[in-house]
Amino acid sequence: MKRTGTIITLVLIAVFFSIGIWYIYTKDKQDPVVYTTEQATNRTIVKKTVATGSIVPKEEVLIKPNISGIIKEVYVEAGDNIKAGDLIAQIDVVPNVSSLTNAKNNIAGARTTVETARLALANQKSIYDRQKALFDKGVISANDFDNIRNTYNAAEQRLKQEQVNLRSASQNYDIIKTGTTSGLGNAATTQIRSTITGMILDVPVKAGNQVIEANNFNDGTTVATLADVEKMIFEGKVDESEVGKIKEDLPLEITVGAIENKVFDATLDYIAPKGVAENGAIQFEIKGTLAKKDDDTFIRAGLSANASIILEKAEDVLSIKEALVQYDPKTKTPYVEVATGDQEFERRDIEVGVSDGIFVEVKSGITADDNIKVWNQLKAPAGFGGRG
Incomplete structure (x- = not known):
């Protein structure tokens, strides 16, 4: 029995020893992870959102x-x-027959009224002349003569008014028939x-x-x-998820599909207070006035365009790829790993600023000379630079 136990023990030791040798051999064949590094550079970072729309005249x-x-x-x-x-x-x-007939009848009526007023005036003038001769001789009083003169003046004014009415009826007839008449200038033309x-x-x-x-x-x-095609605006729409990020007076960069390699500056001056449901999403209308062009580029009304709304902009700042930034799992503090030797790195907490989703501004924590670890790089496939 003792001999059998010894044999089993030796066999187990041999098996475990073989497994250990195999594990060390396979680990030795695997490629070690060799981390590369990158340095920070100075660049302009723009954080923006995009709205689609078209170019239309301001008025x-x-x-x-x-x-x-x-x-x-x-x-x-x-x-x-x-x-x-x-x-x-x-x-x-093209005159309306009914209106033309009525206008013609109005002229006939006005002429009759003028003739009646003219006869009445002639009658009053005869009375006035007779009474004036009697007044000059002192036969009638001044009071009676004043009444007769007032009646004569009223008849004269009535004739003038009826003549004005006749001219008005004639002008109305001309307007209905021809579209215009003398004395009205551009009022009817x-x-x-x-x-x-x-x-x-x-x-x-x-x-x-x-x-x-x-x-x-x-x-x-x-x-x-x-x-006035010199005063054009961009009209577009932004999604409800973006409207909270924008505000009036933000700068816009307008690109027109039909005009290649050209960017037009504009200023956001209107955001709709109410959204409209389109294709299951709420859209808000925006408008931006294009700046005066510095060349003779002609922008046709109705052209499709995209507007990049500049939310934030940092010019010529120290920046790194956002993929290089790591975050502390507890404090969520951003940091990077900086090389201190061959494949040796130390943690550096950093302060970040504007990000465009690819590059991020670094306000403090590193310099342009620091070599930053690419911590999330992919391992090279087998057969490409690995050990055989």
């Missing part, structure tokens, strides 16, 4: 006729630069002119189209859309 003016009719001729087209007062289109008035200096963005009508004047029941037909 668009819709030119509408002040009288209904049919477009006779259009003198401009989209893209033309015009000045205030320039002719845009000409209208032919068949010529449609620009009210501002700018560029024609759209002319939605053509010769032969019927147009309607703006009134209490109709917005009127738009004959042309104008805008």
Whole structure:
């Protein structure tokens, strides 16, 4: 029995010894982790969020006729630069038969009233002349003569008023028939002119189209859309998760897909107080005024654009890759490991600043000469630089 126990013990010792030798051999074949290092560099770090939208004019003016009719001729087209007062289109008035008949009847009635007033004035003048001769002879009193004179003056004023009414009826008839009349200038005209200096963005009508004047029941037909293309804005939307990070007067960097390698500066000047649900998310409208261009680049209205909203910016600051930063599991204090010798490192607590998600500003804790451990580097695959 003693001999059997001894044999078993020796066998176990041999097995464990073999396992130990195998473990040491396999560990020796594994590649040791050799950590590389990187140094801090000076760079400009920008923290930003992006909004999508388009470029539109700051103010668009819709030119509408002040009288209904049919477009006779259009003198401009989209893209033309015009000045205030320039002719845009000409209208032919198509009179309403009922209104035209009523206006004509009003003229006839006004003429009859004028003739009646003229006869009344002639009668009062005869009475006035007779009474004046009697007054000059002292036959009637001054009081009686004053009454007769006042009656004559009233008849004269009535004739003048009826003549004014006749002219008004005639002008109304001309307006209904032709769209204009003498003495009214631009108050009623068949010529449609620009009210501002700018560029024609759209002319939605053509010769032969019927147009309607703006009134209490109709917005009127738009004959042309104008805008000052030197004053453009960015209109876009940001998600509710980002709207809390932005505020008015923040700088914007606008990139337009149709204009390559060009960035336009702008200033955020409007954030909608109310969001709108779109595709299951709440979106807030924003607007930013583009700065005056320093070249002749033409930005067309309606172009799609992206706006980078600059939340924070640190220029020419000491920075490292954010992947180099580690955080204490208890205090959450940021730190890095700095090389002190060959594959020897020590912990350095640091103070971080602005981060763009890739690089982070380092305010204190290290210098540009320190070699910082790349602690999360991947191990090289077998066969690539490892031991055989």
